[in-house]
Amino acid sequence: MLKKSFLIQLVILFLLILTIPGCKPKVAVFEFSNLVVEPAQFVSGSSTNISIDVVNSGNKEDICPISLSVDGTPVDSQSITLKPTASQTVKFTLSSDQPGEHTIVAGNLTPITTTTTSNPKTTTIPIISRLEQTIRVLKPAEFTLANMTLSAAKIEPGKDVSVSLDVSNIGEIAGDYVVTIKMDGVDLDSKNLSLEGGATKTVDFTLTSQKPGSHDVGSGDLTESFNVLKPAEFTTSKLTLSPSTVTAGWGSTVTIDVANIGEIKGDYELTLKINDSSIETKKVTLDGGASDTVSFNLVKDEGGTYNIAVNDLKDVLTVKEGVLPVLHIGDNWVYRINNEGSVYTKTETVTGTEVLNGKDCYVVKVTYDPKYGGYFSEITEWWDKSNLTSVLWQAQVETSVGTLSETITSTYSYTGNQWPLIVGNQFTLSETNKSVLEGSGERYTDQDSYTYTVQIEKIETITVNAGSFRCYKSISIQNGREISESWYSDKAKASIKISSSDNSTSVELLSYSVKGD
Numbered sequence: 001m002l003k004k005s006f007l008i009q010l011v012i013l014f015l016l017i018l019t020i021p022g023c024k025p026k027v028a029v030f031e032f033s034n035l036v037v038e039p040a041q042f043v044s045g046s047s048t049n050i051s052i053d054v055v056n057s058g059n060k061e062d063i064c065p066i067s068l069s070v071d072g073t074p075v076d077s078q079s080i081t082l083k084p085t086a087s088q089t090v091k092f093t094l095s096s097d098q099p100g101e102h103t104i105v106a107g108n109l110t111p112i113t114t115t116t117t118s119n120p121k122t123t124t125i126p127i128i129s130r131l132e133q134t135i136r137v138l139k140p141a142e143f144t145l146a147n148m149t150l151s152a153a154k155i156e157p158g159k160d161v162s163v164s165l166d167v168s169n170i171g172e173i174a175g176d177y178v179v180t181i182k183m184d185g186v187d188l189d190s191k192n193l194s195l196e197g198g199a200t201k202t203v204d205f206t207l208t209s210q211k212p213g214s215h216d217v218g219s220g221d222l223t224e225s226f227n228v229l230k231p232a233e234f235t236t237s238k239l240t241l242s243p244s245t246v247t248a249g250w251g252s253t254v255t256i257d258v259a260n261i262g263e264i265k266g267d268y269e270l271t272l273k274i275n276d277s278s279i280e281t282k283k284v285t286l287d288g289g290a291s292d293t294v295s296f297n298l299v300k301d302e303g304g305t306y307n308i309a310v311n312d313l314k315d316v317l318t319v320k321e322g323v324l325p326v327l328h329i330g331d332n333w334v335y336r337i338n339n340e341g342s343v344y345t346k347t348e349t350v351t352g353t354e355v356l357n358g359k360d361c362y363v364v365k366v367t368y369d370p371k372y373g374g375y376f377s378e379i380t381e382w383w384d385k386s387n388l389t390s391v392l393w394q395a396q397v398e399t400s401v402g403t404l405s406e407t408i409t410s411t412y413s414y415t416g417n418q419w420p421l422i423v424g425n426q427f428t429l430s431e432t433n434k435s436v437l438e439g440s441g442e443r444y445t446d447q448d449s450y451t452y453t454v455q456i457e458k459i460e461t462i463t464v465n466a467g468s469f470r471c472y473k474s475i476s477i478q479n480g481r482e483i484s485e486s487w488y489s490d491k492a493k494a495s496i497k498i499s500s501s502d503n504s505t506s507v508e509l510l511s512y513s514v515k516g517d
Helices: 002-019
Strands: 030-038 041-043 047-056 062-070 073-082 087-095 100-114 123-138 143-150 160-169 175-183 186-195 200-208 213-219 222-228 234-242 245-247 251-260 266-274 277-286 291-299 304-310 313-320 332-339 342-356 359-372 376-384 390-399 402-415 426-439 442-464 467-478 481-489 494-500 505-513
Touching: 030 062, 030 100, 030 123, 047 062, 047 073, 047 100, 062 087, 073 087, 143 175, 143 213, 143 222, 160 175, 160 186, 160 222, 175 200, 186 200, 234 266, 234 304, 234 313, 251 266, 251 277, 251 304, 251 313, 266 291, 277 291, 359 390, 442 481, 442 494, 442 505, 467 494
Parallel strands: 041 123, 245 313
Antiparallel strands: 030 047, 047 087, 062 073, 062 100, 100 123, 143 160, 160 200, 175 186, 175 213, 213 222, 234 251, 251 291, 266 277, 266 304, 304 313, 332 342, 332 505, 342 359, 359 376, 376 390, 390 402, 402 426, 426 442, 442 467, 467 481, 481 494, 494 505
């Protein structure tokens, strides 16, 4: 289009000149053609080569200025001298750091000077001749990082945490990039990437740490953090014996507080030792930050002092033996009695407490099945709390004259100490029983007294229907003659077996239910 316009202007110019008489003009006419840009697109910061052909189609040798502009701004120029009919290719090198499309223009606004013989006067005729072309400057490879994620916010020591992030090439050409991952400011790993322009790739790393606490993870401007949990760590406190002083055969509860001060669930073993000998081990499982109270049940049949330890904590247990027991409402004993061939089941139950004649007493209900001797099946007794001796006995007795009420009142005295029971010790009991039997207009009274000595012979373990018991064996002596043997158990708080020396009578504990002191 430009070339055609230029030729039309040139023809008009010559016609005008020819109309001037005697004028023979000499004109340099420059034609521009074949604008070549190679490459037509190039990377920002690099360059492209531009060439344009110039031919002098006039009849005069002259200088031709050629300018190069980008988006209307001149960027370079050259001048060449061409003889008539001569041609030349003019070359430029263009660089740019502005990505995008740009219009380049090569050519010139050239004054053409014409001289005639008859009128040697210089005439200038402006001729515009230019060529245009579009080029593209490509944005170089440029990388951005985004979307860093961690597979876990908390991990156990030595476990892995996966890190992923997106790497994008926001440029228009392919490029290489090294992705580096850091933990706590230290480079741990890197990966080499090659990405086409506009491409995105997710990169994965695997990290681990043994050190508890928070750790920062970073790559470029991206940061995240994760926490390595503190391993399970256990502490113990508050070793308690309840009670710390106990009667032989009766239990004490050993409790200890245990806490997991770590952040991870774990197991911990607690070992109960008595006098440095391991007795029992329990395993406790606790979540991080949790605590619990662990208990052991401890029973010692022998009196003495015992060193109790659970792991590193210690206490002392005192076990009393042969001491006067403390009874409680509801305590119960069931015996089998064989008296001269007749067998009875005797049940004793503590039903209350009462002050009787200035004495603190336990009120005890006693039943027999069948009726004892055919006379009575139920008795109420009052036992002196200071020695467990019966001070009052009441029952309804079946007789040949009808049912009578019987009351037996006992008075007694001790020589020597009955309690605590100590092997080798002895005491003497003197007792007087006054009996009143009345009813149906009848009244009968009776009184008997007796004295006997009890010797604590030894400690031995015996087995009856109610179980095996560590017992104090004692013998009762009257008038120089042994009349019976008895076995008393701290655990049962009662005699578990009694045998008369003539074998006419035996008593054996079948079952019992008693509370601790």
